[in-house]
Amino acid sequence: IIFGEYADERKYCGIGIVFFLMIRRPPRSTLLQTREIISFTVSRLIEKSLKENVTHIEIRCSPINYTRGGLTGKGVLNVILNSIEKYSDKISVSLLIIASRHGKMSDIYRHIELVDEMKNDDLFTKYFRGFDLAGDESKRNPAELRNAFLAVMESCSNITIHAGETVKAKNIWEAVYHLNAERIGHGLTLENDNSLMIKILDRNIGIEMCPSSNFKIVGFRDNYYPESGKYAEYPL
Numbered sequence: 001i002i003f004g005e006y007a008d009e010r011k012y013c014g015i016g017i018v019f020f021l022m023i024r025r026p027p028r029s030t031l032l033q034t035r036e037i038i039s040f041t042v043s044r045l046i047e048k049s050l051k052e053n054v055t056h057i058e059i060r061c062s063p064i065n066y067t068r069g070g071l072t073g074k075g076v077l078n079v080i081l082n083s084i085e086k087y088s089d090k091i092s093v094s095l096l097i098i099a100s101r102h103g104k105m106s107d108i109y110r111h112i113e114l115v116d117e118m119k120n121d122d123l124f125t126k127y128f129r130g131f132d133l134a135g136d137e138s139k140r141n142p143a144e145l146r147n148a149f150l151a152v153m154e155s156c157s158n159i160t161i162h163a164g165e166t167v168k169a170k171n172i173w174e175a176v177y178h179l180n181a182e183r184i185g186h187g188l189t190l191e192n193d194n195s196l197m198i199k200i201l202d203r204n205i206g207i208e209m210c211p212s213s214n215f216k217i218v219g220f221r222d223n224y225y226p227e228s229g230k231y232a233e234y235p236l
Helices: 017-031 035-051 073-085 105-117 122-127 142-154 170-177 188-192 194-202 211-217 226-230
Strands: 056-061 092-100 128-134 159-163 183-186 206-208
Touching (some): 056 073, 092 105, 105 128, 128 142, 142 159, 159 170, 170 188, 170 194, 188 194
Parallel strands (some): 128 159
């Protein structure tokens, strides 16, 4: 019902960010709205990771999106944090708060304010590792969000920005120079700007590459799927 023809992985390739977000949104926005299901989801994620012998996972979330069942943003975070804490002796976990550039500007500010509200919470301080900007890059350039991100910078929080997945390397440049990104999500078009690549190396800015979602959104060659031969080789 949700994935339609994209339930076939061979077709789930190069579909673009708009369709990708449309497909992913229903299960998250519909289900993750109660204390019970959020706790269950976090526990299931961690337990599955433990079975795979994973030693560290990073949980990324947009708490404001999960408040339609009566929870507040702080309430959502408390559920997530308490669920993580139950496994504190078994696995290392870090938490990132995501603002979505394709959402309302007010929601971006609400997530920034939520981080500030939680800064004195012991569990939040224990697991929070940084602030993330993700979503459809065509909706807002990093430079447009500089004023909003000043509060994040002033708190000296770590900042990771998804940039250069579906647009030119200029977005990566803006993420570095306007938002002080310490990590870049995707960065696929970085190879088109050698000067910027050198600067990112000099600054030790990490690149978080996501081959599976890049295959679905942008389309890259995959030896498991001969049909993908028309796409470029993945720039790892």
